[in-house]
Amino acid sequence: MERATERILPLFVTAICLVLILPIAIVIVLAFSGQTFLKFPPDSYSLRWFAAFFGNARWQASLWSSVVIAVIACVIATSLGFFAAYAFVRHDFAGKKFLLSLMLLPIIVPTVITAIAMYFLSAKFGLVGNVLWIGACHAALALPVVLLILLSTLQGVDVNLERAALSCGSSWPRMMLRVVVPLAAPGIVSSALFAFLASFDELIVSLFLTNAATQTLPVRIWNSLHLEVEPTIAAVSAFLIAVTAAVLLLDRVLRGRRAAKA
């Protein structure tokens, strides 16, 4: 039995891994297709669908609005989440696990319900289409991501260094700025990256809260998918995959640094 498992397991895992990665790989290949319909493998290759994406003013407006909203969400979630994560790691208090589980609620509550409720309130105050407000709403969804990354980062910061700074007369804010932030910097940056990604890729809240002028990339993909599966979408998807890959790669590099520091 053991030998059979040893032989079958790698085959099974290889097959699943192919099924996991192939859909993404195929979309990337199709993005470079030279044809007007999706055929795999394409008969010819070109950059025409990327040209259609980057040359179209409406796609560009969506890209811009995605970036602006994601930067706002990333700044809010990372800065607020940093202090909360610090409190969870360095302080002991009643109801810690419960308070933490509350912060993770935005990823547990079905996003459709959250999005409809946000829309309901936003419509009342005229906030539909307001990028600052959409960024703040995305920050709520990105907060759990930031928190989970920073919890493990801050656990790796030696509390004795903080004690040393404080006992040498440093004020608390100065200690945070000169000791904790530099030591946790790689983790802070990677939490910011994933917060950016969480907002950049978010669809449902954007679907309800954006208007024609502030439509994000995922919303435009969603709208196009209801019409037809055109190759421009493959190019936009390949672009989104590239952004994900860039974030994962940067995180890898930062992790290497974190490991080197430890």
Added chain:
Amino acid sequence: MAQTNSSRQALLLMLPSYAMLALTFLAPLVWFFVRVLLIDASPSALPDTIVSVVTSRPMLIATVATNWISLLVTATTLLLGYPIAYYLANRDGMRFALVVFCVIVPYFTSVIVRTYSWMVLLGRNGIVNQLLIGSGLIQEPLPLLYNKFAIVVGMTYVLLPYMVLTLYAAMKAIDPTLTRAGKALGADAFYVFRRIYFPLTLHGVISGSLIVFILSIGFFITPALMGGPSDVMVAMLIERSIEITLDWPTATVMSLFLLLVTLALYAIYYRVTDIRRLMGG
């Protein structure tokens, strides 16, 4: 550190985060339910509204479909995820990195992109049908998209990483001397797996299944794009009653129902899981 005002300081540090959650997450939810169910409608009519919505035919059909699809997705992610997690827990170096890559890249790719990629594969003129017809195995394209099968495939694809990461964390925590002891005492590999290894991963199996099921019942994007006209899940029904019929009371009651079920399951999850393990963190 001043331990005396430790909890006050902790409270201050957490205040901005909770304030933001209260403003952008909690306030909209509370306002939504209170306004639609208690202010716009008369509170005395609420029990009747709830009964009529929850027992309405579309809601019953959607509830059955949602549970059925979510159970299928949970079972498939478990069956596929367990061997992958086992492989990851027992390998290192290049092979470990490669499998992690295949799990992590889809995990962080936008759900809309992942759904689109399966639509390209499964469509009537999609890649799978092109290959099958090209190889002469079939003459007519198979109906692979716009049905429950497509929904289960798409959702399994999106949710599998949650299962793998949860199971991996559970398996990594197992003391390898336990299975070695079992073998040394003469148990065969299957017996060791059944009586020692699997029971030790059981809390991972339960947490993983719960998180996948919780996320499944509220799923919207994938079923909306990959399902057929009759495959309506509860989250889609909620969205439709707002976008198409503009029936806010019905949407609100259905949301309340879905929210309560989700929170009840999350309460169970909370009891059985170290919450920090969520998303393999």
